[in-house]
Amino acid sequence: PDAAADRGPAGGPAAQPRSVQVSPGLYKRLTTGLGGFASAIVACLLLVGVIYLITPRSNKELLPTVDYRAQEWALAHNGPYRAWGPQGLPAGWRATSARLTGLGEKGKPVQWHLGFLTPSGQYAALEESNEKAKEYVPRMTNSKAATGARVVDGVSWDTYFRRDKKANSLARTLPDGVSIVVVGTASYDELAVLAAALKPLDKNGTSVVTPAPTQRS
Template structure:
């Protein structure tokens, strides 16, 4: 018995027992082959922002096919109301809608887009959006300045996916209290 607990044979037995236990664990442990992306319901944030913000709230009119809303965060600081809504796109890139009444609007847009440089303009659903791009972060941004707020659609998603999100935005009615 001592020969199996010492030296080379002991090492081989210990490794074999470990591999056997790992194999048994892998056979009986449940495994999922499906991708799991956490999904959030952002309807309450739309309602809360509509009550709190002095500007018109814009939100996606309907869920875009195969897009998953992954985060929603509304903040109010120093009289400024900001809402961030994140998505995993159909191509599993990241896209985010940000809207705020932060002033100055151009500084806010530059901070969120990580770029001050406008690389083009894009007409989306009858509205003109600025295109901004930051190569080192692979971040594309669409910026639209409204009289009372700024809308930014940004992320690692391609221009077509960002444009799809921007085109889906609709003004939300003010909630009744």
């Protein structure tokens, strides 16, 4: 009976289990377990960190370019006051943000914001509104009192400086109560370029600005 048990189905010798030979390295990886897996993860993280450190990166935030002509046209034709906008800014000035609020809202002041990246890579913004100057100007300049005055194209602007925010500002309030502020990290010289480019926008048929063309589908 024992001899029969040692024979296979065809009467031959029963098949013996075969051993599989593996290399010492593979055997170690198969038997290391969780510790080896954790070591591999740490090694990968270190590699990613090294790649991050040696990869060149720009320190400048990528900002989109915006078209503010539609807002300019709407404010010029429908605003409660004669608006001012930049005309003929030199090359290198790029509009990166635009926001018009309060237009058509009864009892609310209109505010227009235009943000620019200057040729030197700094930030400069136009802020204008028919809000009360004593409230609007300090809020836009982040300052309670002017530090001096600067003449731009024959017009006097009050200067402001907020040291902790590194913000320079030029501000003036027009006879009709509209306040215009140019503010940013740009130097006073660059802010003066923006201030000099501001022109009144004609509300009549011969407007200084024209609406952006409408694309037809």
